[in-house]
Amino acid sequence: MGVCVAVIAAGWALAQTPAAAPVTSAVRNWNFTLKKDGRTHGLFHGGRAVPSTIAGLMAFDVEEFHVDTFGTDGQPQMTAESPACRVVLSNSSFIVTSPGALRVVQSDGRLELTGEGFHWDHGAQRLVVSNKVRTILVVPLPKAGREN
């Protein structure tokens, strides 16, 4: 169940695991692809990104963060956006955090979540949104009620 994370920036690329890569200056057009068992699970990209190291792990402070996630069948699942956030990469997963805004949209448009301040642990599959959470669901309703 290995997870492959490839980080590619304009004029700058990482080979091997991201944690082993050297920390360099800010990059533009930051992006990486999350692959698992040969399938693409996430396409990440952003504008300016400043790399750093946190507890031995590679981290990026990313502006204009955007991710598209895909299910095991390859179909689009979700899109998430944040104007600014920190992405911490490990060999097997990643964590995205920010005190700022988050917007998540389900690919079929039937779910939209917004909020401020979030912590997304992809490995634990846990998303915490700390403030002003608003989830909008498009709920299909049957044509007739069951009024007695």
Added chain:
Amino acid sequence: MNETKPMKILNWVAGLGLAFSPLLAQEARAPIESDWAEMDLKAGVYHYSGNVRVDVPGLLKLTCGDLLAQPQKDTNRLDSLIATTNVVIEIQRQGRNPGDAPIVMRAYGDRAVYTATNEVVTLTGADTRIVDPSGTIRGHEIVYDVVNNRVRIPRHKVTELSAELFKNSGLFRRPTNAPAGGSPK
């Protein structure tokens, strides 16, 4: 396409409203607002906390301090929905006759629990009550059968009918009791 768990929650909430009201539209945009939320996708548990408000327009509104939704084990179906702290469920239903204003019913309690196994909502708390224009029903425990659209109050129950109900009934209209011969002088 499989429904996501939040959608199952809202489908249930919408179903609760539909039990009381014929449908107004085929789809509704239903917002859930809260101060804080945690989505544990692995466990399938969704937790909303702080000023939680669920609104299925035209059907119902649910407000509470805390809302927890859990799925059944080994399935993707909603197992339970637990709303706690100042729970208010407001349900709109159509008036008796076409053109009548909708009737709003509000249920209050400390805790509302929906269980999928029997499709029952149990509302409990120190001041549990259902209020609608006809009056107020109080009970320590109010059980709402979603499938059969019936409310049951298994223990102590007090019904307070609104005086408005009898305004034109003559039931409590008293005669003037004036003596036939007029007042003595």
